[in-house]
Amino acid sequence: MRPNSLRMLLAGACCALLLGGPARAEKADRSKPINLESDRMTVDDAQRTSVFEGNVLMTQGTLSIRADKVTVRQDKDGNQYGTAIGNPAVLRQKREGAQGYIQGEAERIEYNGKLDLVELFNRARLLREPADEVRGNYISYNSRTEYFTVTGGGGASAGGSPAGRVHAVIQPRTGTEEAGKAPATGAPKQ
8 A cells, every 4th residue: 555645545534524523613723734644544445435444533633533433534535434333422612613512422523625514423422511401312513504403213212212312402602702693493404
């Protein structure tokens, strides 16, 4: 394997997973180095796929992802995709131009670079510090449109929400605080 192509694949694919994070991620993170730690790593240069397994920690600036397994890939057009799996997988990043962090967690977190879409599956939770929170079985966030979709599921949601229900806590904003958009609820994708 060519070292340069490995570096480009890892950096590009990791950036896709990392920078697709929800809610206006810290832009300065994009210019920071990516650091990866895991127990194992497998790279298929021909398929443009990398798999990191065992206590995976990915960091870039203020961003961190912790998972049991992270798979990243790039298609022939350069679009990048990533999947983090854990119990739960956790994504955390400083908010651009605001106080606090965004933190998402779920059993599976997927990023689609072609659509700029982040999806959290199973026991999904998204927290915007200091205290805004949304929980359900499925959360999607389109970073192009800043549109959230949250749906319940068949079982109890993370944090003990009643079965099949979405739970949201949205704190009031003062005139000097950022006026954040409240998450919208809707049906899951088909």
